[in-house]
Structure formats: C-alpha cells, structure tokens
Amino acid sequence: MRKNSRLEKPVNATITAVGMYTPDKILDNKYFESILDTSDEWITSRTGIKERRILENGGTSVMATKAMEDLIKTYNVNPEEIDAIIVATITPDMFFPSTSCLVQDNIGAKNAWAFDMAAACSGFLFALQTGASLIESGAYKKVAVIGADKMSSIVDYTDRNTCLLFGDGAAAVLLEGTEDLEYGLIDTKLYSDGAGRKSLYMKAGGSATPPTHETIDQRLHYVYQDGKAVFKVAVKGMADVAVEVMERNGLTSEDVAYLVPHQANLRIIDATAKRMGLTDDKVCKNIQKYGNTTAATIPLCIVEYFKEGKIKKGDNLILAAFGGGFTWGGAYIKWSLD
Numbered sequence: 214m215r216k217n218s219r220l221e222k223p224v225n226a227t228i229t230a231v232g233m234y235t236p237d238k239i240l241d242n243k244y245f246e247s248i249l250d251t252s253d254e255w256i257t258s259r260t261g262i263k264e265r266r267i268l269e270n271g272g273t274s275v276m277a278t279k280a281m282e283d284l285i286k287t288y289n290v291n292p293e294e295i296d297a298i299i300v301a302t303i304t305p306d307m308f309f310p311s312t313s314c315l316v317q318d319n320i321g322a323k324n325a326w327a328f329d330m331a332a333a334c335s336g337f338l339f340a341l342q343t344g345a346s347l348i349e350s351g352a353y354k355k356v357a358v359i360g361a362d363k364m365s366s367i368v369d370y371t372d373r374n375t376c377l378l379f380g381d382g383a384a385a386v387l388l389e390g391t392e393d394l395e396y397g398l399i400d401t402k403l404y405s406d407g408a409g410r411k412s413l414y415m416k417a418g419g420s421a422t423p424p425t426h427e428t429i430d431q432r433l434h435y436v437y438q439d440g441k442a443v444f445k446v447a448v449k450g451m452a453d454v455a456v457e458v459m460e461r462n463g464l465t466s467e468d469v470a471y472l473v474p475h476q477a478n479l480r481i482i483d484a485t486a487k488r489m490g491l492t493d494d495k496v497c498k499n500i501q502k503y504g505n506t507t508a509a510t511i512p513l514c515i516v517e518y519f520k521e522g523k524i525k526k527g528d529n530l531i532l533a534a535f536g537g538g539f540t541w542g543g544a545y546i547k548w549s550l551d
C-alpha cells in the first residue's frame with residue numbers, strides 16, 4: 214500500500230462544488246462586421262456564435278481565480294482543505310510558473326500542490342480524469358479542477374477565419390470521493406493523435422521557434438486553424454467517442470439527461486447529438502453567448518446548467534470534446550450534487 218494512501222473502501226470521484234466566471238466585456242457579431250469582411254448571417258449560420266466575452270485586464274489566472282472564489286463562497290469551502298489544483302489551459306499567464314500556482318496563491322490554498330494541463334479543447338476532460346485518479350488512489354481528498362482560457366490573447370483580430378470563433382472564460386469543480394459507486398465520474402475514454410498538429414496550432418513562440426522580430430511580423434504567434442480539415446475530424450471524433458461512452462456503459466438515449474459537448478461549432482454539436490439519438494432539449498449549449506472558450510467550454514456549460522436548475526441529482530451526463538493536438542474524448546458522470 215502506498216504510504217499516502219488512506220483508502221479503506223474504493224471511492225468514485227464526484228463533483229461536490231462548482232463555480233464560474235465570464236468577463237463583462239462583450240464582442241458581438243456586429244463588432245466583427247465593423248472590422249472584417251464578414252457578416253452576422255455568416256457567423257451565425259456557420260458557427261452558431263452570437264457573442265463572446267473578453268477579459269480586458271490580466272491573464273487566465275484572473276478568471277480561474279474568480280471561478281474558484283465563486284466555488285469557495287457558494288459552497289463554503291475552506292481553501293486550506295484543498296489538496297491539489299489542476300488548471301486546464303493553453304493560455305497560461307506565462308510559460309512558468311504555472312497558472313495553477315498563481316491560483317493556489319490567490320485563493321490561499323496553502324496546502325495544495327498545483328499544476329497545469331495543456332490539452333486544448335479536451336483539457337477539462339483530461340484534467341478531470343487526472344483529478345479523479347488522485348481521489349480514487351486515496352492519496353487526496355479534495356482536488357480542484359479548473360478549465361480556463363483567455364483565447365483573446367492568442368487570436369489574430371485581422372484573421373476572419375479564426376478570431377470570431379473564440380472567447381474568454383473559466384469554470385471550476387471540486388472533486389471528492391464518494392463510497393456510493395453509482396455516482397460521480399463513472400467512465401472516461403480519452404484519445405490523442407499528434408499527427409493532427411499541423412491543422413490547429415500556434416506556429417511560433419514556443420521552444421521550437423522562439424519569438425523573434427520575424428515571427429512577430431509574420432503573425433506566427435496566433436492560433437492557426439485549417440477550419441475545414443479540423444471540422445471533418447472533429448465531427449466524426451466527437452460523435453464517435455460520445456456514442457462509444459454511451460455504449461460501453463449500456464446507456465440508451467433515454468438514459469442520458471444531457472450531452473455536454475465542447476462548444477466549437479453548433480453544427481458539430483448538433484451532429485453529435487443526432488448520432489446519440491438525443492433531442493435538442495438534452496444538449497447543453499452556450500456557444501451563442503461565449504463562442505469557443507477552449508478548456509472552459511465544458512465546465513462553463515455544466516456550471517451554468519446546474520445553477521439554472523436544469524442539471525439535477527441522478528442525471529446521467531455525457532461529456533464530449535475534440536480539439537488541438539489532436540486530442541479528444543468522452544466522459545460519463547452521474548451527477549450527485551443537489
């Protein structure tokens with residue numbers, strides 16, 4: 214038995230507290246009509262996006278901290294009892310220290326160890342699996358998992374192919390163990406395929422191509438996306454994995470209360486729901502308000518739908534994501550929070 218395992222009975226990791234933050238500043242489609250050759254009609258029909266939120270001051274840690282403060286206040290959580298903090302993000306405040314370390318300090322979680330996880334749009338699912346493993350091992354009792362991205366810091370507002378797709382936001386969950394093994398994170402199926410790296414990436418700024426005057430002049434430190442190529446694999450990848458998670462857990466469309474999909478494109482979301490046999494009222498969507506907030510989309514959807522009283526204790530949720538890497542995956546949660 215590992216020295217720091219305190220496990221007497223097996224536990225599932227389950228969400229016991231939630232919080233979220235979206236910045237106040239809104240960029241609507243009219244704004245993009247005023248700066249680019251595009252239209253509200255094109256953006257709405259091709260993506261489903263109407264508005265996105267923009268963080269004006271500070272980095273991703275500002276939003277991740279506010280999401281945690283919402284969680285702490287709403288659920289009366291003592292930050293000193295948090296054992297670990299994982300921030301899923303591809304827009305850290307800086308290369309190092311990690312954004313999670315900044316959050317750890319900001320919220321006074323002085324007994325927590327903290328690290329970031331970079332898996333782009335699948336980041337929250339990857340972090341959820343990692344956080345759950347820490348709980349299930351018995352080594353840790355309370356793990357905070359946060360999805361947060363300030364995409365406005367890495368999109369090129371002169372590129373109509375990408376800039377209007379993305380926005381900023383953060384949401385957080387607290388994981389704890391439950392001995393009632395019917396509840397919590399029941400299953401995940403996660404994938405990576407680095408062969409997709411040239412379809413969605415940032416060309417410069419990292420260790421392979423450190424920033425220079427030339428890379429800045431050539432605008433290589435922004436998101437590059439071959440939209441059509443990503444669309445093709447995303448629409449298949451997200452639907453396949455969502456159905457795979459349903460099938461391997463013996464769930465029919467009747468059993469599923471909500472699909473919580475990554476919010477990159479309404480057409481991808483609708484195709485996934487159709488493959489799962491779900492009606493529209495069983496699909497969590499906030500893409501119209503926030504656009505694609507990368508690692509934040511799935512937790513933002515969960516937290517908003519829960520706060521609005523739509524997600525209830527006992528609901529079966531299927532989470533599904535696809536994004537840069539490529540990374541993709543699905544998860545099955547039986548919701549336990551009242």
Ligand code: UT7
Nearest residue numbers: 251252255259334373374440441443444447477478535536
């Ligand atoms: O979150 C990470 C994973 N990412 C995704 O899942 C995103 C996947 N891709 C997509 O969501 C879609 O491919 C986009 C929304 C990015 C683009 O939609 P599309 O239907 O694939 O459009 P397209 O790139 O094939 O472009 C169609 C037309 C082109 O014009 P022509 O060649 O047909 O004359 C584009 O030049 O639309 C044009 N276009 C625009 N027109 C107005 C491209 N961007 C715009 C724009 N406004 N912003």
